[in-house]
Amino acid sequence: MARVRLSVAERREELLRAAIGQIEARGVAAVRIADVAASLGVSNALVLYHFSTKEKLVAAAFTYAAEDDLAHLRKVVGRRTTALRRLRAAVRWYAPTGQAKGWRLWIEGWAVALREPALREVTRELDKQWKAAIAQVIAEGVADGEFACADPAGTALRLTALLDGLAVQLTSYPGAVARSRAQEWVDEALARELGLSRKALTERER
Numbered sequence: 001m002a003r004v005r006l007s008v009a010e011r012r013e014e015l016l017r018a019a020i021g022q023i024e025a026r027g028v029a030a031v032r033i034a035d036v037a038a039s040l041g042v043s044n045a046l047v048l049y050h051f052s053t054k055e056k057l058v059a060a061a062f063t064y065a066a067e068d069d070l071a072h073l074r075k076v077v078g079r080r081t082t083a084l085r086r087l088r089a090a091v092r093w094y095a096p097t098g099q100a101k102g103w104r105l106w107i108e109g110w111a112v113a114l115r116e117p118a119l120r121e122v123t124r125e126l127d128k129q130w131k132a133a134i135a136q137v138i139a140e141g142v143a144d145g146e147f148a149c150a151d152p153a154g155t156a157l158r159l160t161a162l163l164d165g166l167a168v169q170l171t172s173y174p175g176a177v178a179r180s181r182a183q184e185w186v187d188e189a190l191a192r193e194l195g196l197s198r199k200a201l202t203e204r205e206r
Contacts, residue, residue, distance in 0.1 A: 012050050012060075014040065019061035024105050028058055028112040059118040062109050065102075066126040077133050083141030084201075088190070090134060091159060095186050096167035096179075103167045131156040138194075147194035155193045162189055 006014065018039045022031045033054055037044045051057035076090045096103055106123075113120040131153070138152035149155050166182045191201040 008050075011046075013064070015047060015050055015057070016061050016064040019057055020065055020105065023058065023061060023108060024102060028108050031058075033057065055116060055118055058112070058116070059122050062105075062119060062122045065105060066122065070126070070129055073130065073133055077137050082146060083137050083144060084146050084194075087134070087137045087141065088201075090137065091163070091186060091190060092183075094130070094160070095163050096170045096182065103171045107168060107171055127160070131160055134159060141194070147196055149194055159186075159189060159193065162186065 015036065018036050019031070022035045022039060026035065031054075033044050033047050036057065037047045047057065051060060072093070073090060076093060077086050079086055079089070109119060109123050113123045134156035135152040138149050138155055141147050142149050142152065163186065166177065166185070169177045170179065170182060187198055187201060191198045194201070
């Protein structure tokens with residue numbers, strides 16, 4: 001059966017999704033242009049026409065994955081509800097115990113970003129936008145008198161650092177930390193940063 005002719009944008013998206021799948025399966029270091037092409041039944045030349053090097057393909061694939069996560073984050077923090085509800089929803093979704101991005105993909109990305117400037121810029125920008133969104137919600141909660149926090153940006157950094165670290169433990173070392181325990185630590189950290197007790201954290205969310 002002949003392949004359906006795709007627009008340039010549709011073809012790029014297809015290639016990016018395939019690249020993400022291959023990265024998750026093989027790791028960034030091992031994945032090849034040929035693997036992405038073979039997974040779609042297209043030629044290496046077609047992949048290289050859209051992305052002239054493997055490095056550019058990988059960076060674009062991570063950008064594509066990041067855009068999905070950031071779109072969901074904006075939806076969560078933009079809801080019409082209290083800042084505490086929005087903050088907890090964002091943290092729970094981002095946490096390795098939630099439904100956020102494939103953590104294996106991002107751990108791979110962090111490792112390779114140490115050596116690949118293009119990918120480092122992608123992961124750095126994602127990190128900046130996550131922290132900025134969390135800090136903004138915290139600042140709104142402080143302004144509305146929901147909780148106290150003298151340094152929203154610092155709190156956002158500490159919370160995301162905790163979540164990233166737990167993601168490494170849960171993804172790389174299965175069984176090292178129980179998911180229920182990890183969630184308890186996240187709740188405890190959030191309550192402490194906002195000057196609330198864990199009980200108050202739950203009650204004020206209702």
